[in-house]
Amino acid sequence: MGPAAAAAAAARPQKASAAGGVPARWVCALCASCFVFGVFVINRIWSVPEPVKLNEKALFVERTQTRLSEVYIPCQRKQNSIHIGEILNHVSQTHDVIMTLDKTISNLEMRLAAARAARATKQEKSLISADSDIELSKVRPKVFFVMGIITAFSSRKRRDSIRETWxxxxxxxxxxxxxxxIVVRFVIGHSGTRGSLLDHTVDAEDEQYSDFLRLDHVEGYHELSSKTLIYFSTAVAIWDADFYIKVDDDVHVNIGVLGSTLARHRSKPRIYTGCMKSGPVLAKQGVKYHEPEYWKFGEEGNKYFRHATGQLYAISKELATYLSVNRRLLGFMVHRSQCGAHR
Known part of the structure; x- marks a missing residue:
């Protein structure tokens, strides 16, 4: 074998080794992949327990805070309930004191107004004589309520109907x-000419039934509000009642129901009760029920203040005494079905 053949034989194994090897690029890529995989595996193994431990620690802290709050909140609620109870107790005591003072003041006002009413009644020339008026003002009979049935000379049939029913x-x-x-009386004044046939007719009827309250007042349709004021003043001077009632002679009353209703308000001062209503103030001239003093109620289109309808209403002793004392200071609205007296 010559030198050329020997060189060829020596070169063959090296060529085969080169042909069966891995390229350098693949080796680098494989190394990089192994490094990334190793980092991923290490992070996966060591990062999982850490959140678990943190969650356990957070859960422990949360449970501890909850237990502390459960202990603290009942104590705070107990303190708040005690504080609220003390406030309500003070409010209740203050309310009782105010009610007591209010009753005392109302009683004093009532006594003062009654004395003024008695003096004012003495100065007026009513059908009750001066001597008897002084005596009655001192020893007025105590009653539950006085009901005055406003009637007229021409209403004999209505009065008979009332006597036959309620x-x-x-x-x-x-x-x-x-x-x-309970005192019930028909309320009537006198005619324009004293001693006329109309007056004698009522005198005879009163002698038969003894159920009239005679007023020093000239009867007339346009004087009904004034008649009502005189009625209250006269009734206050004669009877010491808890309530004074005005009712028309075309109204039939259930005395039992009325008495039960008023009894529920007996302890309250300054009561004014009835079927409440209101109505427009007519400012335009020339129309029916024109109100000359419409400006007292504000701008055009306003309404009268809310009040009880005139067919039947009741007022307490304090209000009746106030009307009796201040009757000369009170004026009247033209539209009497909408509004009666005003100050």
């Missing part, structure tokens, strides 16, 4: 006053 007469009327403290 109003007792004769001895039964006196028994109602004595046992129940």
């Amino acid at each position: 109003m007792p007469h004769g001895e039964n009327l006196r028994r109602l006053e004595k046992e129940k403290g």
Whole structure:
């Protein structure tokens, strides 16, 4: 074998080794992949327990805070409840004191107003004589309520209908006053000419039934508000009642229901009760029920203040006494069905 053949034989194994090897680029890529995989595996192994430990620690802290708050909140609620209870107790005591003072003031006002009413009544020339008026003002009979039925000379049939239905007469009327403290009277004044046939007719009817309250007042349709004021003033001077009632002679009353209703308000001062209503103030001239003093109620289109309808309403002793004392200071609205007296 010559030198050329020997060189060829020596070169063959090296060529085969080169042909069966891995390229350098692949080796680098494989190394990089192994490095990334190793980093991923290491992070995966060591990062999982850490959140678990943190979650356990956070859960422990949260449970501890919850237990502390459960202990603290009941104590705070107890303190708040004690504080609120003390406040309510003070409010209740203050309310009781205010109510007591209010009753005391109302009682003093009532006594003062009653004295003024008695003096004002003495100065007026009513049908009750001066001597008897002084005596009655000192020893007025105490009653539950006085009901005045506003009537007229021409209403004899209405009065008879009332006597036959809901109003007792004769001895039964006196028994109602004595046992129940309920006084019921027909209220009427006198004619423009004293001693006329109209007056004699009412005198005869009163002698028969003894159920009239005569006023020093000239009867007339346009004087009904003034008549009502005189009625309250006269009734206050004669009877010491808890309530004074005005009712028209075309209204039939259930005395039992009315008495039960008023009894619920007996301890309250300054009561004004009835079927409440209101109505527009008519400022335009020339229309029916035009109100000359419409400006007292504000701008055009306003309404009268809310008040009880005139067919039936009741006022307490304090209000009746106030009307009696201040009747000369009170004016009247033209539209009497919407509004009566005003100050």
